[in-house]
Structures are given as C-alpha cells and as structure tokens.
Amino acid sequence: MPADSYDYVIVGAGSAGAVLAARLSEDPGTSVLLLEAGGEADADEVMIPAAFPTLFKTRWDWNYSTTEQKQLHNRRAYWPRMKALGGCSSMNAMIYIRGNRADYDSWRDQYGAAGWGYDDVLPYFKRAEDNARLGGPFHGQGGPLHVEDRRYTHDLSHAFVDSAVSAGLKPTDDFNGAEQEGAGLYQVTCRNGRRWSTNEAYLKPARSRSNLTVSTGALACRVELEGDRATGLTFRQGGAEHTVRATREVLLCGGAVNSPQLLMLSGIGPGNHLAEVGVTGKVDLPGVGANLQDHPVVPLLWYTRGITDLAQLNNLRNFARWKARGTGPLASNVGESGAFFASRDGLAAPDIQIHSAPSGFYDNGLHEPTSRMFTAAPTLVSVVSRGSVRLRSADPTWHPAIDAAYLEDQTDLDALLAGARRTWQICTQGAVSRYLDRPWNLPDRPSDEDLVEHIRTWAQTLYHPVATCAMGSGEDAVVGADLRVRGVEGLRVVDASVMPAVPRGNTNAPTIMLAEKAADEIRKSR
Numbered sequence: 001m002p003a004d005s006y007d008y009v010i011v012g013a014g015s016a017g018a019v020l021a022a023r024l025s026e027d028p029g030t031s032v033l034l035l036e037a038g039g040e041a042d043a044d045e046v047m048i049p050a051a052f053p054t055l056f057k058t059r060w061d062w063n064y065s066t067t068e069q070k071q072l073h074n075r076r077a078y079w080p081r082m083k084a085l086g087g088c089s090s091m092n093a094m095i096y097i098r099g100n101r102a103d104y105d106s107w108r109d110q111y112g113a114a115g116w117g118y119d120d121v122l123p124y125f126k127r128a129e130d131n132a133r134l135g136g137p138f139h140g141q142g143g144p145l146h147v148e149d150r151r152y153t154h155d156l157s158h159a160f161v162d163s164a165v166s167a168g169l170k171p172t173d174d175f176n177g178a179e180q181e182g183a184g185l186y187q188v189t190c191r192n193g194r195r196w197s198t199n200e201a202y203l204k205p206a207r208s209r210s211n212l213t214v215s216t217g218a219l220a221c222r223v224e225l226e227g228d229r230a231t232g233l234t235f236r237q238g239g240a241e242h243t244v245r246a247t248r249e250v251l252l253c254g255g256a257v258n259s260p261q262l263l264m265l266s267g268i269g270p271g272n273h274l275a276e277v278g279v280t281g282k283v284d285l286p287g288v289g290a291n292l293q294d295h296p297v298v299p300l301l302w303y304t305r306g307i308t309d310l311a312q313l314n315n316l317r318n319f320a321r322w323k324a325r326g327t328g329p330l331a332s333n334v335g336e337s338g339a340f341f342a343s344r345d346g347l348a349a350p351d352i353q354i355h356s357a358p359s360g361f362y363d364n365g366l367h368e369p370t371s372r373m374f375t376a377a378p379t380l381v382s383v384v385s386r387g388s389v390r391l392r393s394a395d396p397t398w399h400p401a402i403d404a405a406y407l408e409d410q411t412d413l414d415a416l417l418a419g420a421r422r423t424w425q426i427c428t429q430g431a432v433s434r435y436l437d438r439p440w441n442l443p444d445r446p447s448d449e450d451l452v453e454h455i456r457t458w459a460q461t462l463y464h465p466v467a468t469c470a471m472g473s474g475e476d477a478v479v480g481a482d483l484r485v486r487g488v489e490g491l492r493v494v495d496a497s498v499m500p501a502v503p504r505g506n507t508n509a510p511t512i513m514l515a516e517k518a519a520d521e522i523r524k525s526r
Contacts, residue, residue: 014087017253018198023519038083053365086199099503112473154358163430193326230491292387301440351382352419378419
C-alpha cells in the first residue's frame with residue numbers, strides 16, 4: 001500500500017504518466033506516487049510488435065465503445081485503450097510520428113497556448129529521443145525513447161512506397177524532418193525488434209528509486225479538494241477506498257477519456273451536466289469533456305497474388321526467431337509504410353495520412369484474415385468535427401459516454417473521400433498493383449458513392465483521441481499553457497487530452513514530448 005502523503009500524486013502510468021514519474025523522481029528530495037488502474041505490462045504479446053491487436057478486448061483493455069455514430073450508419077466504434085503500465089504505448093502500433101510544424105504553431109497562435117509552438121517543442125522531442133539512424137537538427141540521440149528502423153519490412157510495404165512515388169508523391173526517409181509530405185517507411189518505438197514503451201524507456205529504469213512508488217490495480221475515484229485547492233486523491237484498491245495526500249500537486253495523466261471523467265467525478269466540469277448525473281459541482285468548467293477529436297481511418301483492402309502476407313507468417317518458427325534475435329515477421333509493427341498528402345489545394349499542411357499493412361487489417365484487426373491480403377488505409381489527420389466525453393454515472397467504474405462525432409462536419413467526409421480516392425489511385429498502378437488481385441467489398445472501379453458507402457460502413461478509430469481538457473486562453477480552455485486546471489490550485493492535466501487540436505499524425509510521440517515539457521514546467525514552479 002502507498003504511504004499517506006507524497007509531494008506529487010500522478011494518476012495514470014501511460015505514455016505521459018510514466019514519463020512524468022521518471023522525470024520528477026530524478027530529484028531525490030521529491031516523493032512521487034504513480035497510480036495505475038491496470039497491472040504490469042509483462043506479457044509476450046506486449047513486447048512482440050506484430051501482436052498488438054491480440055491485446056484488444058482482453059484484460060489489458062479498457063474496452064471502450066463510442067455512442068452510435070450517425071455518419072457511420074449509427075454504428076458504435078470500438079476504442080481499445082491499454083490498461084497497464086505504459087498505457088497505450090504498450091498497445092499501439094509503435095509508429096513514431098510527431099505531427100506537423102503547423103500543428104504546434106496553431107496551438108500557440110490559434111488557441112493561445114503560449115510556449116507550445118514548434119520551435120518550443122522540438123527540443124523536448126529531441127530530449128526524449130534515441131534515434132538509431134537520424135540525428136540533428138531534427139532528431140535526438142541518447143534519450144530514453146529508442147526509435148529505430150523496423151527490423152523486418154515486408155516486400156508489399158516497399159512496393160507501396162514505390163507505387164506512391166510513381167503516383168507523384170515524393171520519397172522520404174524521415175516524416176519528422178524538414179517536411180512531412182511524401183511516402184516512405186515508418187520508424188518505430190522499438191529497441192532491437194522489441195516494443196519500447198514508456199514503461200520500458202522511462203519507468204523501469206526509475207523504479208529502483210526510493211522516492212518513487214508505483215502502485216498498480218488502483219482505480220482513481222476523485223480528486224480531493226479543500227476550497228479551490230487539490231489536496232489529494234481517493235482511489236480504490238484491493239476492494240477498499242484509500243485517500244492519499246499530495247503536498248505539492250495532483251497530476252492527471254489518464255488520457256482523453258479518463259482525465260475528463262475523473263475531473264467530472266471530482267465536481268470539476270460543466271455544472272448542468274454534473275447535476276444531471278448526481279455529482280456535486282465545485283468548479284464550473286464547461287470545456288471539460290468537450291472538444292473531443294480523433295483520427296478516423298478507412299480500411300481499403302485487396303486480395304493479393306504471388307506473395308505472402310503477415311498473417312501467413314505468424315507461426316512458431318517465426319516466434320522463436322523473434323524471441324531469440326528480435327527479427328523476422330513478428331518484428332513488424334503491421335503498419336509498416338505510409339504517406340502524407342493534402343486532400344485538396346490550398347491547405348497549409350497535409351490532412352491525409354496513409355497507413356499500409358502487408359495483411360488484411362480491418363475492424364481493428366479483431367478478425368483473423370482468411371485470405372492473403374494487403375491494406376492501405378487513408379486517415380484524416382486534420383479534423384473539423386468535435387465530439388465529447390460525458391459521465392453516465394457518478395460511479396467511477398462506469399464507462400463514460402464517448403461521442404466521437406465522426407464526420408459530423410461535411411468537410412471531414414469530403415477530405416476522407418478525396419484521401420480514399422487518391423489511395424485507390426496509388427495502389428492500382430505501379431509496383432504494388434502487380435500483387436493485387438481484386439478489392440475487398442468494393443468494385444474494381446468504385447464510384448464516389450461506392451467509396452462514401454464504404455467509409456460509412458468501415459471507418460474506425462486510429463486510436464488517437466485528444467483535446468477533452470484542452471489548453472489555451474479561450475473561454476472553453478480547461479488548462480492554461482502551464483497545464484494547470486483553471487480555477488483549481490495544485491492540479492494539472494498532463495496527457496493527450498490537453499492538446500487543443502489533434503496533431504497531423506500518430507499521437508504517441510507528441511504525448512511523450514508533452515510530458516517532458518510539463519516536467520520542466522512543474523520543476524520550475526516549485
């Protein structure tokens with residue numbers, strides 16, 4: 001059991017919380033408690049890059065679902081979120097993408113998040129990074145987070161890149177360099193062919209410190225407030241409730257679902273909504289749980305000919321190869337290659353990202369492919385639609401109501417349709433087309449109506465929810481640029497929920513950067 005009092009109480013040991021705990025406990029005079037609802041991330045399926053879909057809908061998964069999405073034929077979208085040390089960095093596809101310069105400059109200029117422009121955040125990306133191939137001026141070497149070129153890449157992934165280039169995209173060997181646009185192979189957060197989560201990179205090296213306590217199986221119930229100051233946290237563990245005091249700060253790192261849920265359970269949020277579910281309002285903050293954004297992705301699949309795919313190569317021999325040397329098909333992150341481009345002229349930055357996979361990956365990979373297949377999935381990475389997270393109950397064990405509002409703004413559907421059309425054009429010419437036999441669930445020459453119907457039927461999450469505790473200076477901002485919750489002393493949110501707009505690309509690296517920068521901010525304010 002944890003002690004009664006610590007300087008810092010951190011809720012959530014995920015992509016941000018593990019970083020924050022490691023950095024704050026570097027000072028031996030500071031005591032840190034890290035609470036995690038899940039357990040140790042100690043299964044082979046966590047460490048094997050290609051095995052991440054096998055964690056979905058298991059004991060490792062919060063197993064969330066959205067409300068019915070009107071634009072997706074009233075389907076509920078399944079949202080996997082990891083429930084263990086390392087959070088979603090222990091479950092994701094390990095793609096190392098930072099986003100676009102325009103993302104961070106807009107945080108600063110459009111949302112009033114001073115100090116979060118691209119030039120401000122680049123040093124923190126570099127501080128975190130240990131890149132096996134790339135160096136300055138854009139990359140770091142020697143940081144905790146190992147980033148490498150994948151130890152296995154399927155021929156279909158190389159062929160996709162060749163086709164994208166022959167279709168007019170520029171080749172790139174670094175999506176995180178001077179320019180994001182182009183086609184290439186993704187770098188991954190792996191080390192020697194094994195997943196390198198924030199648990200591996202940050203937390204494990206820090207756990208021997210006497211001033212850091214990591215407590216698992218601890219479900220946060222509410223932040224304790226005395227007047228307008230956060231003084232501690234109540235959590236459930238071992239069948240009982242416990243309250244721990246934070247003498248300096250309570251730091252919420254639960255992510256875009258759990259952090260706004262915990263704030264609202266604590267009486268911090270939109271007053272009318274809290275009253276509806278029987279929570280006594282203490283701080284009226286309408287922005288809590290609002291502004292939800294996620295990247296919708298559309299799986300375009302083809303049956304293949306004359307070539308293998310990953311599903312076929314998932315066998316005991318290749319497991320032994322990965323176990324011994326960290327090589328072979330199980331070292332694949334599935335989404336091996338991709339591209340960024342703009343869906344229309346006049347955009348300041350790309351709004352479409354393609355994730356290609358040498359296998360049939362749809363329905364979050366929950367269904368095993370029965371045939372050899374190839375997937376190219378256009379993803380909308382600049383999103384206009386805005387959803388919400390709301391309480392269903394004052395009981396912390398109840399999942400909140402998640403409305404992703406996918407494609408509610410027509411701009412998003414138009415962009416995703418354009419992205420799907422160009423993805424189709426890329427894949428039906430050039431090197432990869434020689435391996436493609438016939439499309440899955442679409443005609444050989446789909447019309448726009450065919451593609452829109454396919455989008456509404458098959459679009460799903462790319463696992464990148466953000467912005468439900470958005471930072472900035474506007475009326476709806478939940479935290480300031482220092483990540484302090486407005487109207488509450490001693491309480492910050494440090495995770496993807498504070499991003500005011502979703503970055504153009506996978507969100508794990510930006511979340512780690514955010515925690516690195518927050519650690520500096522917290523240490524400065526002592």
